[in-house]
Amino acid sequence: MNIVRIGLDLAxxxxxxxxxxxxxxxxxxxxxxxxxxxxxxxNLPRCVVGMEASNGAHYWAKTLSEFxxxxxxxxxxxVTHM
Numbered sequence: 001m002n003i004v005r006i007g008l009d010l011a012x013x014x015x016x017x018x019x020x021x022x023x024x025x026x027x028x029x030x031x032x033x034x035x036x037x038x039x040x041x042x043n044l045p046r047c048v049v050g051m052e053a054s055n056g057a058h059y060w061a062k063t064l065s066e067f068x069x070x071x072x073x074x075x076x077x078x079v080t081h082m
Contacts, residue, residue, distance in 0.1 A: 002021050002022065002027070002045075003019040003020070003021065003027055003028055003044065003045070003047050004020065004021060004022050004047055004048065005019065005020050005047060005048045005049075005050065006018065006019045006020075006028070006047055006048070006049045006050070007019075007049075007050050007051070008049055008050070008051040008060070009051070009052075010051055010052065010054060010056055010057060010060060012034075013033060013034055014031055014032070014033060014034075015031070015032045015033075015034065015037055016029075016030075016031055017029070017030045017031075017032065017040075019047075037060070038063055038067075041063075041064050041067050041069060042067050044067075044069075046067075046068045046069055046070070047069060047070070048069070048070045048071075048072060049064050049069045049070070049071045049072070050071075050072045050074055051071070051072075051073060051074065052073075052074055052075075052076050052079045053073035053074060053075055053076070054076070057073050058073075061073055
């Protein structure tokens with residue numbers, strides 16, 4: 001499984017992840033509780049992580065960046081929900 005991009009949906013307690021490979025094929029759909037987010041990303045190879053710029057996003061961006069991920073905060077105007 002070669003994940004190159006992950007979309008991270010932030011919430012209070014349950015976070016949703018959607019990962020794709022270099023061809024755009026979905027290779028990861030996962031739900032994590034807050035305590036499991038940092039350990040999951042710590043054990044994941046470096047990739048691009050996109051998340052909506054919200055109140056908690058800056059904390060998570062800093063945390064995930066420390067693990068070597070390329071974190072991109074996206075304005076709520078450009079986030080699409082499926």
